[in-house]
Amino acid sequence: xxxxxxxxxxxxxxxxxxxxxxxxxxxxxxxxxxxxxxxxxxxxxxxxxxxxxxxxxxxxxxxxxxxxxxxxxxxxxxxxxxxxxxxxxxx
Numbered sequence: 001x002x003x004x005x006x007x008x009x010x011x012x013x014x015x016x017x018x019x020x021x022x023x024x025x026x027x028x029x030x031x032x033x034x035x036x037x038x039x040x041x042x043x044x045x046x047x048x049x050x051x052x053x054x055x056x057x058x059x060x061x062x063x064x065x066x067x068x069x070x071x072x073x074x075x076x077x078x079x080x081x082x083x084x085x086x087x088x089x090x091x
């Protein structure tokens with residue numbers, strides 16, 4: 001399970017145009033790697049609050065089946081921790 005909020009959402013966007021990360025580039029192999037991980041059950045939760053704060057449309061997210069929106073990434077991470085998942089901050 002991956003919970004992406006704040007700058008973490010950039011890895012799951014169709015493109016970075018009109019975002020705070022418009023000058024950055026994401027490794028194109030990341031999409032392929034995530035497809036492989038999803039075939040093993042990995043899911044991604046994207047934070048709706050982050051999209052709202054940054055005035056980004058949800059349509060900016062990639063339409064991959066393993067990506068789901070949650071109201072709050074932080075709340076989702078906390079709920080998962082309560083179920084025994086571990087929190088690993090990346091970045």
